[in-house]
Amino acid sequence: MNLMKKAAEIRRDLLSLIYNSKTGHTGGSLSSADILTVLYYRILRVDPACPKDPLRDRFVLSKGHSVEGLYTILADKGFFPKEELKSFSTFKSRLIGHPSVKVPGVELNTGALGHGLSCSVGMALAAKKDGLNVSVYCLMGDGEQAEGSVWEAAMAGANFELDNLTAIIDRNHLQISGDTENVMRLGSLASKWEAFGWDVRSVDGHDINALIEVFESSRKKGIPMLVIAETTKGKGVSYMEDEAKWHHGVPTEQQYSQAVTEIDTFIKEMN
Amino acid sequence: MSTIPCRKAFTDTITELAKSDPSIMVVTSDARGSVTLTDYAAQHPDQFVEVGIAEQNEVGIAAGMATFGKRPFVCAPACFLSARSLEQVKIDVVYSHTNVKIIGISGGVSYGALGYSHQSLHDIAVTRTFPGMDVLIPSDRHQTVAITRWLAESENPAYVRMGRGSVKDVYADSDGSFTYGKANVLVEGDDVTIIAVGETVSKAVEAAALLKNDGVHARVLDMATIKPIDREEILKAAEQTRGIVSVEEHSIFGGLGSAIAEIVIQNNPVPMRIMGIPDEITVEGDSDEIFNYYGITAEGIREQALSIV
Ligand SMILES: [Mg+2]
Numbered sequence: 001m002n003l004m005k006k007a008a009e010i011r012r013d014l015l016s017l018i019y020n021s022k023t024g025h026t027g028g029s030l031s032s033a034d035i036l037t038v039l040y041y042r043i044l045r046v047d048p049a050c051p052k053d054p055l056r057d058r059f060v061l062s063k064g065h066s067v068e069g070l071y072t073i074l075a076d077k078g079f080f081p082k083e084e085l086k087s088f089s090t091f092k093s094r095l096i097g098h099p100s101v102k103v104p105g106v107e108l109n110t111g112a113l114g115h116g117l118s119c120s121v122g123m124a125l126a127a128k129k130d131g132l133n134v135s136v137y138c139l140m141g142d143g144e145q146a147e148g149s150v151w152e153a154a155m156a157g158a159n160f161e162l163d164n165l166t167a168i169i170d171r172n173h174l175q176i177s178g179d180t181e182n183v184m185r186l187g188s189l190a191s192k193w194e195a196f197g198w199d200v201r202s203v204d205g206h207d208i209n210a211l212i213e214v215f216e217s218s219r220k221k222g223i224p225m226l227v228i229a230e231t232t233k234g235k236g237v238s239y240m241e242d243e244a245k246w247h248h249g250v251p252t253e254q255q256y257s258q259a260v261t262e263i264d265t266f267i268k269e270m271n
Numbered sequence: 272m273s274t275i276p277c278r279k280a281f282t283d284t285i286t287e288l289a290k291s292d293p294s295i296m297v298v299t300s301d302a303r304g305s306v307t308l309t310d311y312a313a314q315h316p317d318q319f320v321e322v323g324i325a326e327q328n329e330v331g332i333a334a335g336m337a338t339f340g341k342r343p344f345v346c347a348p349a350c351f352l353s354a355r356s357l358e359q360v361k362i363d364v365v366y367s368h369t370n371v372k373i374i375g376i377s378g379g380v381s382y383g384a385l386g387y388s389h390q391s392l393h394d395i396a397v398t399r400t401f402p403g404m405d406v407l408i409p410s411d412r413h414q415t416v417a418i419t420r421w422l423a424e425s426e427n428p429a430y431v432r433m434g435r436g437s438v439k440d441v442y443a444d445s446d447g448s449f450t451y452g453k454a455n456v457l458v459e460g461d462d463v464t465i466i467a468v469g470e471t472v473s474k475a476v477e478a479a480a481l482l483k484n485d486g487v488h489a490r491v492l493d494m495a496t497i498k499p500i501d502r503e504e505i506l507k508a509a510e511q512t513r514g515i516v517s518v519e520e521h522s523i524f525g526g527l528g529s530a531i532a533e534i535v536i537q538n539n540p541v542p543m544r545i546m547g548i549p550d551e552i553t554v555e556g557d558s559d560e561i562f563n564y565y566g567i568t569a570e571g572i573r574e575q576a577l578s579i580v
Contacts, residue, residue, distance in 0.1 A: 054339075054340075058338075101367055101368070107338065108334070108335075108338070108363070108367050109362060109363075109366045109367040110362070111362065112358055112362050114327075115331055115358075115359060115362055115363055117331075118327065118328045118330075118331025118332050118334075118335065118359070118363070119331045119332070119334050119335035119338075119363055120335060121328070121331070121332050121335060122331060122332035122333060122334060122335020122336040122337075122338075122343075123335040123336070123338060123339060124335075125320065125332065125335070125336060126335065126336040126338075126339035126340075126341050127339065129317065130339065132339075148327075149325075149327040149328055149331070149359075152322075152323075152325035152327060152328035153328050153331065153332075155323070155325070155328075156322055156323075156325070156328055156332065159323075
């Protein structure tokens, strides 16, 4: 499967979700689209026919607001009918604006930042205790790194020697109020996570092959992995890229059609 | 008086249960001493998770483990679990419906002289608004054993608060001391009803004895399950007696008294007296001194009951 093309299609479909429902977290869904694509179409051992298989890998979307990308992928993989995406954020739809366990394929309800990694630590720890060959992946935002609980979990992941745990930071350098370094300086996330005892890898978060390589690389025994995926918020749509206002901006009809044209052109050129 | 506090009855029971149930996990945050978990940790090292002083992480980790079929018991001081970890309880446990038991030890004013930081007088008010969460407070060591056994079988998230010190026995043994969702009628009477929970239950029983000398026959209920509360027994009390005195080691706002009032006022309004800690930063002192200061004593309960009959 051409994952670069798949990621572009996911971008186009998640934008249609946002455009049609007139709500969503656009920028972060676009920045994390390549990461999610690589995870779901290459790395994670998950089976839509058996979403509760005890031996499945676990994915926790700690930055729960980027749910549009996740739902688009889960539907595309067949966890639930694609048709249902039309109900996104409507009355009584299980497809709400943050991941919900009512949706097949979603492991945990998230939405408040700084929770996902603690839960992922618990999952990875339980898998180890039971001797299960299960890997746990947790995607966080960069703005989320200001939550103290992230660092409680970081300490625990190293302490419990969870080499079956991979945390990923969607390092798009923006959060709702602007540049992460102006809102609350993150400085060197790599040195911070290294100091907490993690095997830190930095990667271009839009380079499919580089992402695959890092996720498939051999693990250091007894050490959890932290992947800093350098990304661009709003990636794939020229006027959204690196613009904080697209954090949860909804495109107008004209903006939407331009976005679709840009992505379709990208796909065509790839072919 | 028994020398075994509820928290010790809990840890003795969970230590026993963990032998035959490998899914039981005790998660703690540098509180193995205060919870009395030293024996448990020594006997069940693989079913014991120490997370350090990190109560938010503690609840999140427990929730993650629960998704693998574990039965985590998160054990730490109630003051921290019911405040600092509250968002994790709300989202990772209640919202995600993970089978996690939150065991808040040394609750209420148990840590009296350590100050308001270490008191939990808001925990019932908060936890009982969480959909699907059971809220329980044992009144003595025997009932603690029964509740712990029940918790080990239940699939529901629960918040359980227990005190620090030893309390007088209310029950002769654990058999029959606890039925989920049912109040225990400890003293029969038709003049007035005293509904108590936790450490105040034995005071309520003493108050009923005092009232007998006044010629007043008080009914005493132990409302160990605060949620789901025993509506039926409350409405029976409203119907058959002249009024209700509620007694709890909790703020007068939002706790047992409020829960009873919500039912009474909408179905059969009768006079009520809500006894608890008033809306102020708790007076300095140990737990007995605090109880005495606020009149949460057998004598204080008697006075409130007399004001109704
Ligand atoms: Mg960001």
